Amino acid sequence: MNMKKGILFYLRIYRKIVVQDIKSKMSYRADFIISMIGMIFTNICGALGFWLIFQRFPSIDGWNYNEMMFLYGFSLISATPAQCLFDNNWNLRIVVYDGSFIKYCFRPINLFFYYMSEVFDVKGLGQFLFGIIAVAYSWNKLSLPFHWYSLPLFIFMALSASLFVIALLNLASATCFWLVHSFFALQLSNTLRDFAKYPITIFGLTIRNLLTFVIPVAFMAFYPSMPFLRETQVQWQTYLTPVFGIFFLYISYKVWMKGALAYDGTGN
Amino acid sequence: MASPIIQLKNVTKEFKVLNRHEGLAGSIKDLFSQDYKIIRAVDNVSMDIMPGEIVGYLGPNGAGKSTTIKMMTGILKPSEGTIMCNGVVPYDKRTQNAQNIGVVFGQRSQLWWALPAIESFNILRDIYQIEEKKYKDMMNLYGSIVDMDALMHKPVRQMSLGQRTLCDILASFLHDPAVVFLDEPTIGLDVAMKSKIRELIKMLNKERNTTIILTTHDMGDVDALCQRIVIIDKGKMLFDDGIDKLTETFGAYRTLSLSLLSKKEKADEARMNELVQKVTDVLGSNISDKNAFTVSSRDDQIEILLDEKKTNVMKVLNYIQDESRIYDMHLNEISTESVIKKIYEGGLS
Numbered sequence: 001m002n003m004k005k006g007i008l009f010y011l012r013i014y015r016k017i018v019v020q021d022i023k024s025k026m027s028y029r030a031d032f033i034i035s036m037i038g039m040i041f042t043n044i045c046g047a048l049g050f051w052l053i054f055q056r057f058p059s060i061d062g063w064n065y066n067e068m069m070f071l072y073g074f075s076l077i078s079a080t081p082a083q084c085l086f087d088n089n090w091n092l093r094i095v096v097y098d099g100s101f102i103k104y105c106f107r108p109i110n111l112f113f114y115y116m117s118e119v120f121d122v123k124g125l126g127q128f129l130f131g132i133i134a135v136a137y138s139w140n141k142l143s144l145p146f147h148w149y150s151l152p153l154f155i156f157m158a159l160s161a162s163l164f165v166i167a168l169l170n171l172a173s174a175t176c177f178w179l180v181h182s183f184f185a186l187q188l189s190n191t192l193r194d195f196a197k198y199p200i201t202i203f204g205l206t207i208r209n210l211l212t213f214v215i216p217v218a219f220m221a222f223y224p225s226m227p228f229l230r231e232t233q234v235q236w237q238t239y240l241t242p243v244f245g246i247f248f249l250y251i252s253y254k255v256w257m258k259g260a261l262a263y264d265g266t267g268n
Numbered sequence: 269m270a271s272p273i274i275q276l277k278n279v280t281k282e283f284k285v286l287n288r289h290e291g292l293a294g295s296i297k298d299l300f301s302q303d304y305k306i307i308r309a310v311d312n313v314s315m316d317i318m319p320g321e322i323v324g325y326l327g328p329n330g331a332g333k334s335t336t337i338k339m340m341t342g343i344l345k346p347s348e349g350t351i352m353c354n355g356v357v358p359y360d361k362r363t364q365n366a367q368n369i370g371v372v373f374g375q376r377s378q379l380w381w382a383l384p385a386i387e388s389f390n391i392l393r394d395i396y397q398i399e400e401k402k403y404k405d406m407m408n409l410y411g412s413i414v415d416m417d418a419l420m421h422k423p424v425r426q427m428s429l430g431q432r433t434l435c436d437i438l439a440s441f442l443h444d445p446a447v448v449f450l451d452e453p454t455i456g457l458d459v460a461m462k463s464k465i466r467e468l469i470k471m472l473n474k475e476r477n478t479t480i481i482l483t484t485h486d487m488g489d490v491d492a493l494c495q496r497i498v499i500i501d502k503g504k505m506l507f508d509d510g511i512d513k514l515t516e517t518f519g520a521y522r523t524l525s526l527s528l529l530s531k532k533e534k535a536d537e538a539r540m541n542e543l544v545q546k547v548t549d550v551l552g553s554n555i556s557d558k559n560a561f562t563v564s565s566r567d568d569q570i571e572i573l574l575d576e577k578k579t580n581v582m583k584v585l586n587y588i589q590d591e592s593r594i595y596d597m598h599l600n601e602i603s604t605e606s607v608i609k610k611i612y613e614g615g616l617s
Contacts, residue, residue: 013394017380020391024382024423103378105343108366109395118380261362264344265334 010113018120025122032122039123043130046072061202066138067229068197073134075196075221076127078161082169083124088116089173093183096176102265111260112253144228156242157224163245164219165193170252177259196220212237219244272316273446273479274340279349281310281335281503309335311503312349319446320477322469324484324494324511328612332503333483337449340481341371354446367396370440370448370478375455377432378439379424385435386420389442396443403442410438413471414464430461434468441472447479448472454486466492487605499611506611514607521607524572524581526588527596535568543570547588554587555579573602573610 025032050072054065092115095101104115139146172189176182192215200208200218211218223237237244287303288294310332317323327333338344339351342358342365351358358365372378379388393403410416419431427435433453440448450469454462470493473480482493490497490511497514499507507514528543529535547570548563555561560578564571574584581599588594 009394009397013391016391016394020380020383020387027382100376102343103373103376105362106341106366106369106371106378107395108363110363264338 005109014117017117021120022122035123036126039126043127063199063202066141069134070138070229071199071221071225072197073131073138074158074225076131076134077158078220079165080124080128080131081162082165083127084121086116086166086169087121088119089169090186092173093176096263099265101263112257153227157227160242160245161220161224163249164216167248167252170256174256174259177263192217193220216244216248270319273319273354274317275352276313276315277350279310279313279339279346279351280308281339281344282347283307283309308503313500313505315498315508317479319479321496322473322480322482322493324482324490324497326490326497326608327500331501333500337451337481337483341369341449368446370445372436372440372453373451377424377436379435381425382423384421384423388424389439392439392442398443402444406442406444409475413468430457433457433465437465437468441476441478444476445478447481450480450482452484454484454489462488469493487603487608491604499608501612511604514604521602522574522576522581523600523602524574524584525569525598525600526594527568528570528592528594529568530595540565547572550587550591551584
């Protein structure tokens with residue numbers, strides 16, 4: 001028997017679990033439809049808020065409505081993997097406190113993978129769709145150039161940016177391994193993520209540095225969007241987005257696992 | 269002789285617990301406090317468990333049972349001593365160890381909540397990399413023991429507690445592990461389901477020669493399944509031997525039940541207490557060793573737990589008959605439950 005557990009092993013298990021999960025979610029039809037409607041409304045409201053602001057101000061610090069729309073769309077797209085694949089982070093706090101997290105500790109597979117594989121959030125796909133529409137719309141309105149490399153670059157940048165969203169979510173949820181009242185961390189991470197929608201040049205230097213180096217929210221949309229929005233103003237951070245993303249994700253994984261492996265089933 | 273499948277050598281587990289202070293000022297103090305106390309949850313426990321054994325691991329709540337189990341499954345690392353489980357140090361090689369063990373926690377299902385059991389089994393087959401043939405053999409074996417069709421196609425969340433436990437136990441044996449840990453498998457189940465579960469555990473143990481570590485508070489489980497029991501209290505091991513040795517080790521106890529009231533008399537609580545007191549006094553004035561007997565009441569009966577090494581039944585009957593009329597009497601062997609209860613209460617050691 002081949003005991004080596006490579007990526008194919010995990011992919012096969014993941015596919016199996018996710019297919020089953022989606023099947024069972026569809027069986028709660030009302031729940032499924034209502035959450036879909038909720039997701040659509042959330043995004044419409046978000047877009048509406050944007051539109052209202054720009055009814056009053058034609059631009060913010062040199063950034064016009066369509067450019068902002070692009071960033072907004074980009075942030076939705078880069079948040080999709082976290083939303084779809086790592087959504088179980090939101091339940092972590094609960095299973096850790098009531099002790100049921102221990103059931104994940106007895107399987108001969110990676111704990112982080114096993115836990116995350118349990119939930120696939122279909123709603124994320126709706127969010128993704130909104131993001132695509134917003135980006136396509138603003139791309140068109142801004143008459144941005146579309147080169148042969150634009151699409152692959154966009155995918156690459158969006159994926160790199162998504163690493164930051166995942167990492168931030170992992171870190172925020174992992175706080176529950178050490179703290180009793182850890183929900184604030186998840187809320188805080190969500191609030192901070194809202195900053196991703198804005199070009200960080202509109203903030204003061206302190207906040208700008210904070211959002212770049214401490215809580216790297218600026219990497220979730222702003223830096224990786226620059227090659228498309230303002231080709232001439234690309235900063236060094238843009239090039240480092242994939243590297244930082246991998247690094248940040250790695251750190252978040254290590255922290256998460258450290259907490260999970262120290263978990264002894266008695267809560268805190 | 270075969271070598272043990274699980275071996276604990278002088279295992280001790282200590283926890284550092286913060287001494288908490290009361291009130292708001294206390295909580296603030298706790299934030300910076302270095303005032304820890306050490307709690308010894310498991311204290312120098314050693315045991316060898318042989319392949320194919322069913323070991324009942326008993327002890328009152330908080331005795332250190334689950335701490336020991338968590339160390340054997342690799343969740344916790346002992347502070348001192350070593351554990352070997354199937355040739356692996358569980359807390360160093362947690363994932364490797366997990367391949368060789370199965371775990372069932374009483375009321376917490378480890379199956380995917382929303383999926384039919386058969387789908388969970390399918391995923392487990394991949395996770396444990398169970399070969400096609402082995403998987404089929406196991407499913408055939410299961411089919412010969414329980415009605416799989418009724419069980420397998422229902423989502424776990426729609427199952428009764430009994431069905432869920434059944435599925436959880438089946439799932440834990442699926443990859444044919446060397447050791448299965450069962451934590452209170454029959455808790456909360458009705459009598460029929462309990463016996464069904466016990467039957468299943470017994471069959472699986474026999475068919476696959478799986479070693480089973482069973483923690484329970486239900487002596488019915490112990491009587492039905494275990495040849496050997498280990499009793500732990502306050503972290504210390506009190507007993508580790510065959511279940512038949514239990515009564516031998518802890519004295520030749522027998523229970524004498526007496527009816528001291530005629531049918532007409534009402535056996536209310538006050539009257540029974542009075543009788544208990546009376547019998548205690550009578551025996552007390554005749555038997556010098558106060559540990560030889562314990563008097564209590566159950567319904568309208570007076571129950572006397574006797575240590576036959578220290579006194580005998582006929583003498584006791586004589587003493588009582590001098591003072592009171594005996595309408596009826598029964599003599600019973602002490603149940604496992606009573607012995608364990610006595611051990612927990614510290615009456616025996």
